[in-house]
Amino acid sequence: MFCTFFAAIVCCAVDMPWTNTQGAYFPYTTFAFLVGAATSMLCGYIGMVIATICNYKTTYLCNTDKFAGFKCAFQGGQVLGFCLVGIALLVLEIIILCYKAAMNPTEFEQAAHLFEFVSGYGLGGSTVALFGRVGGGIYTKAADVGADLAGKVDASLPEDSPKNPGTIADNVGDNVGDIAGMGADLFGSLAESTCAALIVSSGSRNMVNTPEAIYFPLVVTAIGIVASFICQWFAYIKTDKVELQLKIQLWVSTILMSAMIIPAIYMLPEDLGITFAGKEYHTTRWEAYTCIILGLWSGLFIGLITEYYTSKENRPTQELAEACKHGAAPNIINGLALGYLSTVVPIFCLAITVLVSFYFAAMYGVALAAIGMLGCLPIALSIDGYGPISDNAGGIAEMSNVHKETRENTDDLDAAGNTTAAIGKGFAIGSACLVALALFGAFVTRVATTFQLEGNAKWANAYNVNILEPFTFAGLLLGAMLPYWFSAMTMKAVGDAAQDMLEEIGRQFKVMDECTKRGEPAVPDHELCISISTNASLKKMVAPGLLVIISPLLAGMLFGFQATNGILAGCIVSGIQIAFSASNSGGAWDNAKKYVEAGLLTIDGEVIKKGTAVHAAAVTGDTVGDPLKDTSGPSINILIKLSAICSLVFGTFIAQYGGLIAGGAAQL
């Protein structure tokens, strides 16, 4: 429903003759949007179906052999990874070929339009990601927090107890949030970064005149599929250390990828001749290669830093656990400080990547860096998908009354998934930053092109985003505020939905108690809890969703494109900080709790047990971290990417009709 509605808006604002300066009579952008949305949904659907099948298979296999269980869960993740990247790439290629045939852009000038139409594909992917990530995030955490507070804290049931009416909703939530949400998020990143690269490179004569050069970004992704395919065999070397095996996957695929791209760069012209902001960058092949490599390796590096701050093997998280000895407050204070501190190194990585790749090839360089970071996406997604599958396998083991060893096996698999999931999150945030910046560049290009086509002699000024202009600076200030507003909404949504869930579970417990007293069988109503989560997530994602989509457009319509520029820039630079810090604080609290539960924390030589005040302090931290790390933090990715691609798609519209109050074109 939302996609149809939004498609109508896109059609009116972008594909109608009054904005469609290219005189095309087919709603190219709208069509691409719908295809993108459908493809993303299909990928998410496949991922979830496979995951639900692999869940119980993994539990079954863990009965006898942990390694067989690992293999099954990892293969389930691979279906998600390879399907998603493969289908995304295939459909994008088909769209480009179809549009090319239909538009017949023999001339250089038309290449840019073609790719502007194609950018609807990215918008479609990102719109679905709004549902997957934001809606999914609310779903999963409402169920998780509600079930935990009611079941574990109030009724003292173990995790995943079948007696807890919220258990199934919690397990479904893992699939929704971590498989559909993460998948849609990264699908969006991939589609958007490719679209941004295509749009920017279509402004270069050298690139357009070398027939295959323009498809270089797609080839990089294709190489990533092959590299990931080769390296997945390493996963089947039998070993006991599951976490190590997953990490080896990341290292090997990154190294393989770095080598395998080298032959591909020869499809680029010797001088890429990228033009941005009226300036020509004489980018060489090797400089383009450097951009990709910087993205690829800084992605890995960001992931490893994230792991350093959130893994219970390292000092920062252990210090959190120590702080629990003095109560929940020191745990929370230190956890917040840890999250803040954990932004430092990733931001340095990103700043260096942006600096160098921008310096070499302007926005094309940034887009290449984003594509590079997403290079090993099939492996990254396999690992991400592996997490909820093994988590759910544990849930099934608990509910189906298998013997204790099976549960221990699935717990081992789950623990490894948790650590690597942190890596995936850092990587998703980093790529979102680069993607959003590249889209921002593409938006500016589109605005400038529109003015150029209109014959506005000062069109080149559109590339000049001077923060010492009132509208731009005010936009920057407001843009930097958006992630806070957005986070407040998503956190409140989780809080409210968890509250409803808590009350429903409490009510059911009472009913079940009465049944037991009367000697009747007490059956929890799982369906009702699922529908609470579903309804809450759908209803409560409307406001944050609208905020993301409307803010940059409204600013542009009222105050002109420079206000939109300010908002996009402010939103990116402020958003990723919150995203990193929220994800890492949450991850560290989660693992600090696990550290305590594993019996690794001692006071005067005595091991701290579950149920003590120290453990309660650790649980408080974990509960605070849940919405931060799984809802508001990752949702920021969507905020910064979706606002940027929305602006890009509506770029021509904003340039032509924007600035009702302040005069859009007058600001040139």
Add this chain to the structure above:
Amino acid sequence: MFCTFFAAIVCCAVDMPWTNTQGAYFPYTTFAFLVGAATSMLCGYIGMVIATICNYKTTYLCNTDKFAGFKCAFQGGQVLGFCLVGIALLVLEIIILCYKAAMNPTEFEQAAHLFEFVSGYGLGGSTVALFGRVGGGIYTKAADVGADLAGKVDASLPEDSPKNPGTIADNVGDNVGDIAGMGADLFGSLAESTCAALIVSSGSRNMVNTPEAIYFPLVVTAIGIVASFICQWFAYIKTDKVELQLKIQLWVSTILMSAMIIPAIYMLPEDLGITFAGKEYHTTRWEAYTCIILGLWSGLFIGLITEYYTSKENRPTQELAEACKHGAAPNIINGLALGYLSTVVPIFCLAITVLVSFYFAAMYGVALAAIGMLGCLPIALSIDGYGPISDNAGGIAEMSNVHKETRENTDDLDAAGNTTAAIGKGFAIGSACLVALALFGAFVTRVATTFQLEGNAKWANAYNVNILEPFTFAGLLLGAMLPYWFSAMTMKAVGDAAQDMLEEIGRQFKVMDECTKRGEPAVPDHELCISISTNASLKKMVAPGLLVIISPLLAGMLFGFQATNGILAGCIVSGIQIAFSASNSGGAWDNAKKYVEAGLLTIDGEVIKKGTAVHAAAVTGDTVGDPLKDTSGPSINILIKLSAICSLVFGTFIAQYGGLIAGGAAQL
């Protein structure tokens, strides 16, 4: 020691012949720096001396009459308010007159240099503020958190019990943080915004040629003193509602001020002729008036919004108290969301103020808005000073064993001070944003002027801070990260120092227990606790202090002034969001706890008492909020202002020698 050291650096980098393009042979900037630092210290000292006298007087008067106590505490605050603003203005005026006489700037071109030298005064004030705000913040919260955790939680002593060795340190901390810290912070804001206005206006021929026009910013502050002086009489109308009386002060002074500025605007020329970035703004008197009024009223408005979110009379804080019923975690989650949400309206206020005042008179408008926001500073500071005085009066009442009624009277006074303190905080953050932006504008002006004097034909490009340039965007990204890094450092500092305090108090408790057993008198060693706080605050503020001062300079030296521009802009837009959200989350948790303690929260009609799990959840929130609202949040003010004024003072140096790696002037 630090000031002498820093003065030497300033002297070498700014006042020596190799950078002093004006050929002056007196270290004007260094001298102004030292005078500014000394003046700020003097004001802080006076404020603290008066506060310590008024403390016990207030307690004594509260024995018989609450209103007399209120009068005494408020008068103590007034000494701080009127002294600080009066002395700041007087000394600044003397410096300007002396420098004018010494330099004899008969020509238009020299007026700018004069005020660039004077800007050292602002740097001096801000440097002391680093000690007052950051050091003071660490001091007060280390003592507070340590004393609370050891005394209230572990040993079940009441607040301010003389048996608690940390009590005196806690009380001293209130003075240090809230009087010296807040005073130095706002002294810095006042000095800096005036310097920024002077520098920017000295670029306008119309302003320089109208002899009195240039002093308009100083006159506005002087009018503020008069308006505050008139309105303070309203404080002595006898009433019982202390909080209302304080709020009336703010309203009346704002209204009075709005009217009283009108005659003063006729000292401005009809067309101010402000020039910024090579563009002339034909600002009228009334437009200048609008800038001031926007600042003045948005300051009040930000304060009231802050109060809305943090006062226990309103829904948001009451909802936090409700959340405590489900434990500490929902309290923390909702409190964080509340803080995030509370940034929305203040940022809109600031964005509108910046937009309009920038539109009317470029950076001069922004500086005027900042001066306007600080217009009623004497009253604002009186109220701020009133808070810790009445807080300490309560402490003295508790320790001196007076009858219960006295303590109730002082608690009433204290409660009113807490609410109005929230207003003061919002107001300090808002003004810091405007001041930092104005300083940023002055920095850009100084860089451009340096290139102009060097004969670089492209000097006007220095005004163009294009975020779509690699160095600027990378700077923006890093700048937006700085407040996180800085907050992490200050929070960690509080945590570590509180830990030391906790251990020391615990040790003393053991010693005292043994003394009691042996029948000896058990005397707590307050001195030792004070020295722990003092040493911790001095030691642990070095790292964040260096971060603030070095980051923009290092970026400028390595990558040129555009990198510094990016860092300053990123730091401002990201910093104020954290500052608002941290202060407001903390304030709301504090008052949610007070709401519970006041017996206003009920479950099924039953009042929740101290010592229950619900109350414990509220206390956890309060403890988490303490470092947020009193250390890391307000310290961000210093971060954004000090980094900007540092860049301004070293502006010529950065322009001439900066860009070792990337070429500073080459970026024009």
